[in-house]
Amino acid sequence: MKQPNIAIVGSGLVGSLLAIYLRKRKYTVTVFDRRPDIRKIQFSGRSINLAMSVRGWNALEKAGIRNAVENLGIPMDKRFIHVNNKKDYTQNYGKDGEAIYSISRGVLNRKMIDLAEQAGVIFKFEEKVWDVNLSEAKLYTGETEKGAWKEHKFDIIFGCDGAFSRVRHKMQRRSRFDYSQDFLDTGYKELSIPPGKDGKHVIDATSLHIWPRGKFMLIALPNLDGSFTCTLFMPHEGENSFSKLTSSKSVFEFWKKYFPDTLSIMPTLLDDFSNNPTSALVTTKCFPWTYWDKVALVGDSAHAIVPFYGQGMNAGFEDVFILDQIIEKFGDQNWQTIFEEYQISRKPNADAIAELSYRNFMEMSSKTAVPLFILQKKIEKKFSLAYPNLWIPLYSRVTFSNKPYADALQIGDIQETIMQDIMSIPDIESKWDSDIIMNKIKTRIEKLQTVN
Amino acid sequence: MKQPNIAIVGSGLVGSLLAIYLRKRKYTVTVFDRRPDIRKIQFSGRSINLAMSVRGWNALEKAGIRNAVENLGIPMDKRFIHVNNKKDYTQNYGKDGEAIYSISRGVLNRKMIDLAEQAGVIFKFEEKVWDVNLSEAKLYTGETEKGAWKEHKFDIIFGCDGAFSRVRHKMQRRSRFDYSQDFLDTGYKELSIPPGKDGKHVIDATSLHIWPRGKFMLIALPNLDGSFTCTLFMPHEGENSFSKLTSSKSVFEFWKKYFPDTLSIMPTLLDDFSNNPTSALVTTKCFPWTYWDKVALVGDSAHAIVPFYGQGMNAGFEDVFILDQIIEKFGDQNWQTIFEEYQISRKPNADAIAELSYRNFMEMSSKTAVPLFILQKKIEKKFSLAYPNLWIPLYSRVTFSNKPYADALQIGDIQETIMQDIMSIPDIESKWDSDIIMNKIKTRIEKLQTVN
Numbered sequence: 001m002k003q004p005n006i007a008i009v010g011s012g013l014v015g016s017l018l019a020i021y022l023r024k025r026k027y028t029v030t031v032f033d034r035r036p037d038i039r040k041i042q043f044s045g046r047s048i049n050l051a052m053s054v055r056g057w058n059a060l061e062k063a064g065i066r067n068a069v070e071n072l073g074i075p076m077d078k079r080f081i082h083v084n085n086k087k088d089y090t091q092n093y094g095k096d097g098e099a100i101y102s103i104s105r106g107v108l109n110r111k112m113i114d115l116a117e118q119a120g121v122i123f124k125f126e127e128k129v130w131d132v133n134l135s136e137a138k139l140y141t142g143e144t145e146k147g148a149w150k151e152h153k154f155d156i157i158f159g160c161d162g163a164f165s166r167v168r169h170k171m172q173r174r175s176r177f178d179y180s181q182d183f184l185d186t187g188y189k190e191l192s193i194p195p196g197k198d199g200k201h202v203i204d205a206t207s208l209h210i211w212p213r214g215k216f217m218l219i220a221l222p223n224l225d226g227s228f229t230c231t232l233f234m235p236h237e238g239e240n241s242f243s244k245l246t247s248s249k250s251v252f253e254f255w256k257k258y259f260p261d262t263l264s265i266m267p268t269l270l271d272d273f274s275n276n277p278t279s280a281l282v283t284t285k286c287f288p289w290t291y292w293d294k295v296a297l298v299g300d301s302a303h304a305i306v307p308f309y310g311q312g313m314n315a316g317f318e319d320v321f322i323l324d325q326i327i328e329k330f331g332d333q334n335w336q337t338i339f340e341e342y343q344i345s346r347k348p349n350a351d352a353i354a355e356l357s358y359r360n361f362m363e364m365s366s367k368t369a370v371p372l373f374i375l376q377k378k379i380e381k382k383f384s385l386a387y388p389n390l391w392i393p394l395y396s397r398v399t400f401s402n403k404p405y406a407d408a409l410q411i412g413d414i415q416e417t418i419m420q421d422i423m424s425i426p427d428i429e430s431k432w433d434s435d436i437i438m439n440k441i442k443t444r445i446e447k448l449q450t451v452n
Numbered sequence: 453m454k455q456p457n458i459a460i461v462g463s464g465l466v467g468s469l470l471a472i473y474l475r476k477r478k479y480t481v482t483v484f485d486r487r488p489d490i491r492k493i494q495f496s497g498r499s500i501n502l503a504m505s506v507r508g509w510n511a512l513e514k515a516g517i518r519n520a521v522e523n524l525g526i527p528m529d530k531r532f533i534h535v536n537n538k539k540d541y542t543q544n545y546g547k548d549g550e551a552i553y554s555i556s557r558g559v560l561n562r563k564m565i566d567l568a569e570q571a572g573v574i575f576k577f578e579e580k581v582w583d584v585n586l587s588e589a590k591l592y593t594g595e596t597e598k599g600a601w602k603e604h605k606f607d608i609i610f611g612c613d614g615a616f617s618r619v620r621h622k623m624q625r626r627s628r629f630d631y632s633q634d635f636l637d638t639g640y641k642e643l644s645i646p647p648g649k650d651g652k653h654v655i656d657a658t659s660l661h662i663w664p665r666g667k668f669m670l671i672a673l674p675n676l677d678g679s680f681t682c683t684l685f686m687p688h689e690g691e692n693s694f695s696k697l698t699s700s701k702s703v704f705e706f707w708k709k710y711f712p713d714t715l716s717i718m719p720t721l722l723d724d725f726s727n728n729p730t731s732a733l734v735t736t737k738c739f740p741w742t743y744w745d746k747v748a749l750v751g752d753s754a755h756a757i758v759p760f761y762g763q764g765m766n767a768g769f770e771d772v773f774i775l776d777q778i779i780e781k782f783g784d785q786n787w788q789t790i791f792e793e794y795q796i797s798r799k800p801n802a803d804a805i806a807e808l809s810y811r812n813f814m815e816m817s818s819k820t821a822v823p824l825f826i827l828q829k830k831i832e833k834k835f836s837l838a839y840p841n842l843w844i845p846l847y848s849r850v851t852f853s854n855k856p857y858a859d860a861l862q863i864g865d866i867q868e869t870i871m872q873d874i875m876s877i878p879d880i881e882s883k884w885d886s887d888i889i890m891n892k893i894k895t896r897i898e899k900l901q902t903v904n
Contacts, residue, residue, distance in 0.1 A: 146598055172633075173616075175732045176688070180632035181624075236628070280627045430555075 002028055004155035004332070007139055009129050009167050011038070011128050013105070014299030014316035015160035016112035019121040024145045025332060029121045030154075032139065034128040039113060043106040049221040049229040050108065051076070051208070051310030052101040053399040059317035062324070065115050072108055073101030074222045077093040080207035080259060081368050090207060091368070091377060094400045095385075098312060100208070102221040104229070130156065132170045134333050137294040156335060157295045163284055167302030171291060184281040184306060186216075186361065187236045191272045193265050195226025202265050203228070210368055216240055217365040230266070233365065237254045241279045281306045283354050289343040293335035296342065298323065303350035308360035309398060311353050315405070319346055356398060356412070376419050379432050383441050390445045391415070455479050456607035457812030458785070460589055461581050461619050463490070465557070466768035467612030468564035471573040472515045473776050477784060481573045482606075483709030484591065487582040491565060495558040499682040501673040502560065503528070503660070504553040511769035514776070515566050523578055525553030526674045531821050534713060543820070543829060544661065546852045547837075551661070552762060554673040556681070566585065584609065584622040589746040607746045608787060612768075615736050624741060634855035636733040636758060638668075638813065639688045641722045645717050647678025649785045654717050655680070662820055665710050668692055669817040682718070694730045702754040733758045735806050740796040743789035748794065752789065755802035760812035761850060767857070771798055775780050804857040808850060808864070818854030824881075828871050831884050835893050842897045843867070 004027050008015045011033035019029045020376065052073055060066040077089045077099040093100060103343035117123060124141075130149060131140040137157050142149040159167025163181075172179045196202040201222055203209060209220040210229070216234035223229060235241040240258075245251045248270045255263060263269070284304040290296040299316030319342075326341045367373040377393075384391040397403055418441060430435060456479050460467045464484035471481045504525055512518040529551040543550060561609075569575060576593075582601060583592040589609050594601040611619025615633075624631050648654040653674055655661060661672040661680070666785045668686035675681060683873060687693040697703045700722045715721070736756040742748040751768030771794075778793045819825040829845075836843040846864035849855055870893060874880065883889060 178632075178634050180630075180634075182632075183628045184629050431564045 006030070006156050006158065007032060007137070007152065007154040008158045009139070010159070010161035010301070011113060011123060011125070012133050012160060012162060013109055013112060013313050016116045017059060017063060017317055018107065018158055018160060018298055018320045019116045020065065022321055023116070023119040023121055024063070027326070029122050031116070031121055032127045032129050032141065033123070033125050035125065037113070037125040038063070038106060039110045043396055048158055049223070050103045050313050051221070052103050053310065055314040055318040055402060058402055059321040062321060068115060069108065069111060072111060072207060072224070073103040073342050075099035076102055076206060076208045078207050079368065080204055080209045082209065082211045083369050084213065084258060091374070094210065094396050098396070098400050100399060102208070102223070104223060127314050129166055132295070134291045139322065148414050156293070159295065159297045159301045162300045163282055163304035165297065166429065168286060168297055168301050171295070172286070177286065177288065179284070179286040181282055181284045185235050185237070186233055186243055187278050187280050189232045189278050190276050191230040191232060191266065192268060193220055193228035193230055193262070194267065199226050201226050201228065210364055211259050211262070212365050212369040213376060214366050218259055218262070219364070221373065229254070233361070236278070245273070248274065283358060285351065285354065287343070287347060289347065290339035293339060296339050297315055303354060304358045305354045307357070308364055309353065309357040311357060311398065315350065315353050316393065317414070322346060349405040352409040353398070356405065356409055372423060375429060375432060376423055379422065379437065380415070380419060382433070383438055386438060387442060390442065413450065457612065458482070458608050459484060459604065459606040460610045460612055460613070461591070462493055462753070463565060463577070464612060464614060465561055465564060465765050466772065467610070468561065468568045469511060469515060469769055470610055470612060470750055470772045471568045472564070472571050473515065475568070475571040475573055476515070479606070483568070483573055483575045484579045484581050484593065485575070485577050487577065489565070489575070489577040490558060491562045494873055501675070502555045502557050502765050503673070504555050505762065505766050507770040507854060510854055511773040514773060520567060521560065521563060524563060524676070525555040526657060526676065527551035528658060528660045528673070530659050530819065532656055532661045534661065534663045535821050536665065536710060543826070546848050550848070550852050552851060554660070554675070556675060561792040561797060570673050581618055584619055584747070585749050586622060586743045608745070610694055611747065611749045611753045612751050614752045617749065619747065620738060620749055620753050623747070624738070629738065629740065631736070631738045632885035633734055633736045637687050637689070638685055639694055639730050639859060641684045641694070641725065641730050642728050643682040643684060643718065644720060645672055645680035645682055645714070646719065651678050653678050653680065662816055663711050663714070664817050664821040666818050670711055670714070671816070685813070688730070693747035697725070700726065737803065737806065739795070741798060741799065742791035745791060748791050756804060757806045757809045758813065759807065759809070760816055761809040763809060763850065767802065767805050774798060801857040804861040805850070808857065808861055824875060825885060827881060828875055831874065831889065832867070832871060834885070837888060839894060842894065866900065876885055
């Protein structure tokens with residue numbers, strides 16, 4: 001196999017990026033997608049806005065397309081917390097100059113497909129893949145599942161077809177393939193804050209806005225056109241739930257009670273609420289991710305996660321980045337070894353970011369409104385500024401570094417144990433700023449380092 | 453809906469039993485199976501022998517078919533443990549008169565289909581169900597997945613089509629359907645001990661035989677024809693694994709080292725080993741188990757478990773028994789309520805027996821060879837005989853009672869904690885038989901009862 005003939009199923013963000021990477025190696029790359037070309041259709045409005053962070057940028061940079069994408073994003077350097085009936089406040093995400101970037105999935109996807117096409121990738125839109133012959137790397141496409149199919153033979157097939165991947169689905173019917181799909185009780189609905197009359201953002205555009213209300217929350221991310229994409233996360237059933245908000249009247253009453261400050265800036269709320277679907281949130285896990293030297297899953301098809309850490313796309317892009325490193329390491333003749341190394345290297349990190357994302361819903365929706373939690377973040381920040389080598393905050397390790405997610409999870413748990421002890425010190429509110437507290441943390445950390 | 457028209461997908465043990473129960477209510481019942489009539493084919497030899505225990509008998513009894521089945525089983529009242537190079541010993545499963553019953557899956561299945569047919573159930577063998585319309589309770593059958601299909605309309609469809617259920621598979625593609633399949637690293641292969649020259653069993657036929665070897669084990673269950681069905685459970689990969697036993701020579705050397713006492717009674721070992729497939733073991737979980745008032749999963753399709761507690765069939769039969777109780781309770785007009793109650797009642801118990809079954813591999817393959825574990829069982833037994841109201845051993849609660857599996861798991865964990873403390877008493881080997889020890893256990897239990 002000199003220059004393999006590659007098929008990618010799925011023209012989403014991960015599929016497009018992988019296509020660009022593989023074209024750089026001069027492979028023939030064909031991307032199949034059952035949907036129409038996203039550049040030629042109106043957006044469905046169902047997608048959560050993305051938050052690009054270091055892992056994402058890093059992967060784009062290596063592909064040589066960071067510059068082309070950069071102007072699509074709006075930097076958000078902080079959380080802007082809207083507490084009901086109390087004073088708003090902000091929490092910086094990282095150090096000065098560190099930010100996550102709000103970016104529209106649709107806009108980014110269009111750009112990435114353009115870039116891939118320019119690089120020589122062949123796109124086949126509205127070609128529906130119905131079946132995969134794993135051991136021979138063959139795809140079968142056709143108008144309908146029961147109609148006539150066309151066979152397409154490749155050397156390697158990549159499944160980049162998302163959480164409900166057809167390629168994975170085929171692997172899943174084999175023996176010894178572990179798989180799980182777990183839906184959250186919490187669903188989401190996309191809403192909007194339109195631009196002001198001057199065409200500009202009506203609330204601060206350098207922040208990710210959160211209205212934390214315990215079991216539910218509203219968030220808003222800025223768009224380039226002056227609007228914000230809002231997402232309401234809320235249980236499907238129960239006291240405050242989508243099942244209870246079935247009339248305009250009930251939505252309005254609910255909004256007036258919990259998000260009164262947004263009523264004046266969300267003029268289309270009631271229409272959006274009834275027109276936009278309520279969607280479900282799922283975590284999927286599987287193993288293995290690959291089949292011989294023939295098939296590999298990349299991105300959501302291998303590890304769909306809930307969106308609360310803003311890492312879904314970043315994790316998928318990092319898959320591509322790492323896979324490329326591994327191709328580099330082993331040379332591009334030995335795909336069985338490449339695939340084995342890829343799945344073993346990525347699986348623990350995918351599991352870790354799944355867990356962190358799941359946990360972060362509680363942090364965003366509840367804890368950000370709790371004074372003691374806010375203080376805890378302040379103390380951590382102070383310590384990490386004073387001793388940057390001893391303490392990288394969990395959020396920064398996930399968002400502003402390329403260190404493995406698995407380490408972030410493990411070290412984050414250790415940090416949390418230490419901070420719980422610190423926060424239980426009597427009168428911590430009055431003495432948190434003292435050297436004694438800083439030294440206590442330092443001693444704990446150094447002790448751990450000696451033990452390990 | 454006066455007398456619902458019912459379809460059951462799958463003519464296995466659970467499907468046949470459910471058919472009999474529903475026919476007793478005068479419903480029209482049609483059973484579809486993609487395979488040929490098991491009464492007309494030779495057995496595949498791939499099935500682990502079953503161990504019928506109280507839950508299974510109980511469900512057969514209420515269906516009025518216990519007597520018809522009873523003579524197919526061979527009572528096994530104990531484990532017969534073959535320790536390599538040491539003296540064999542036995543462990544009674546329960547009290548005097550309590551036993552589990554070795555029974556061939558194939559023989560039992562044939563009998564159950566006969567009984568169902570006599571009761572007026574319609575069987576459609578070699579009718580392959582390819583698709584299910586959940587909301588309209590329609591099945592689609594045909595020669596091939598891509599060929600012409602015939603539509604069958606029913607009032608209710610039951611999916612009794614096993615661990616890789618097509619009916620569940622259709623439910624799984626819907627949003628908010630949780631599902632997992634987890635394969636064990638341990639697989640299995642079926643082997644045989646034929647009858648002696650006199651046509652009789654060559655080792656004790658009133659026992660379940662175990663050759664525990666740590667990470668692998670051999671078991672043997674008696675058949676009516678004087679033979680034993682043996683199963684080797686062993687990791688797929690690793691030091692002692694199926695992947696290493698690829699030649700007759702390697703199998704023979706392995707056997708001589710670990711199961712030397714069986715060589716003379718397993719004359720077909722080498723042929724069986726190479727002819728019989730190595731199979732995988734899977735735990736599947738899902739929720740919900742039902743769809744509106746139209747579709748319900750029963751048995752393995754809802755909860756496939758590993759075989760180490762001998763409870764797979766018993767749990768499936770208990771599903772049917774409980775479902776029937778619920779139909780009785782709510783009357784047979786309100787199927788939405790019946791299905792809701794059924795899944796809520798059974799799900800925690802299915803999860804519990806899945807966990808207990810998973811854990812029991814360690815007990816069978818390792819602990820049964822450990823003197824301290826054997827002593828622990830002896831102490832528990834003594835205490836439970838002295839205070840039967842205070843202590844039902846875990847195995848008995850699972851096997852010789854109809855109490856919920858979920859309670860067995862929870863109470864079993866409490867008992868284990870107590871016994872761990874008892875076993876850590878210095879010189880427990882010499883003083884276990886004393887009143888002091890019995891009183892210690894009694895005090896612990898009574899204290900717990902006061903707290904709760």
